[in-house]
Amino acid sequence: MTQPLSPAPSIPLRFQRFPGAQMLERAKAFRVEIAQRRSVREFSPDPLPEGLLDECLLAAGSAPSGANQQPWTFVVIEDREVKRKIRAAAEEEERAFYASRASAEWLAVLAPLGTDWNKPFLETAPALIAVFRQAYGLEGGEKRDHYYTQESVGIAVGFLLAALHHAGLATLTHTPSPMGFLNQILGRPVNEKPFVLIPVGLPAPSCRVPDISRKSIGDIRRRV
Numbered sequence: 001m002t003q004p005l006s007p008a009p010s011i012p013l014r015f016q017r018f019p020g021a022q023m024l025e026r027a028k029a030f031r032v033e034i035a036q037r038r039s040v041r042e043f044s045p046d047p048l049p050e051g052l053l054d055e056c057l058l059a060a061g062s063a064p065s066g067a068n069q070q071p072w073t074f075v076v077i078e079d080r081e082v083k084r085k086i087r088a089a090a091e092e093e094e095r096a097f098y099a100s101r102a103s104a105e106w107l108a109v110l111a112p113l114g115t116d117w118n119k120p121f122l123e124t125a126p127a128l129i130a131v132f133r134q135a136y137g138l139e140g141g142e143k144r145d146h147y148y149t150q151e152s153v154g155i156a157v158g159f160l161l162a163a164l165h166h167a168g169l170a171t172l173t174h175t176p177s178p179m180g181f182l183n184q185i186l187g188r189p190v191n192e193k194p195f196v197l198i199p200v201g202l203p204a205p206s207c208r209v210p211d212i213s214r215k216s217i218g219d220i221r222r223r224v
C-alpha cells in the first residue's frame with residue numbers, strides 16, 4: 001500500500017523553556033542519575049509493581065524513528081517456563097561463544113566484567129524484555145520497506161534503559177549471539193529480528209558490580 005504524498009496536519013509544539021541556570025541544574029541532576037545505572041547480573045525475584053513496565057515501554061515507544069515507522073516490538077516475559085527455555089537456549093549459544101566462537105582478543109576485553117556462559121539471571125529476574133527490530137513491515141502479509149531501523153531501535157532501547165532506571169529498576173543489556181531462538185520461543189514473525197534481551201528487576205541485596213570507570217569529558221568530546 002502506498003502512503004498519501006501529503007504532510008500530516010500540524011499542531012503547536014509543546015516545549016518547556018527553562019532559565020539557563022535551571023537548565024544546567026537539570027542537566028547535572030540527570031547526568032548524576034543516569035550515570036548511576038549499572039549493568040546488573042544478580043537479580044532479586046521480587047515481582048514488579050503492576051503497570052510499571054508498560055509506562056517504561058511507552059517512554060521507549062516515544063523515541064524518534066525513521067519515517068516515524070516505530071519499527072520495534074517489545075515482548076515482556078514473566079512466565080517461568082518461557083524464561084527457563086530462554087535461559088537454556090541462551091546458555092547453549094554462550095557456551096559455544098566462550099569455548100570457541102569468541103577470539104582471544106574479545107575474551108581478553110570481557111575478562112574484567114567477569115562474565116561467562118552461565119546466565120542464571122535469565123530465570124531469576126522477574127521479567128525479561130525481548131526487543132525486536134522490524135527490519136521491514138509485514139502488515140497483511142505485504143512487505144513494506146523500513147528505514148534506519150538499527151538507529152531507531154537503538155535510540156528506543158536507550159530511552160527504555162533510562163526509563164527503567166528512573167523508575168527504580170535494574171537492567172542488563174544481554175545479547176546472546178545468535179539470538180534467533182527468541183523468534184522461535186516467542187513466536188515472532190520473520191520480519192522481526194532480535195535486537196537485545198533485557199532482564200529487569202530489583203538487584204539482589206548481595207549484588208556486586210565490577211569497579212570500572214567511564215571516560216572523562218576530555219576523552220569523549222572534541223570541540224570545533
Ligand code: IYR
Binds near residue numbers: 094
Ligand atoms: N554475549 C556474551 C558475551 C558478552 C559480550 C559483550 I561485547 C559484553 O559486553 C558482555 C558479554 C555474554 O553475555 O556473556
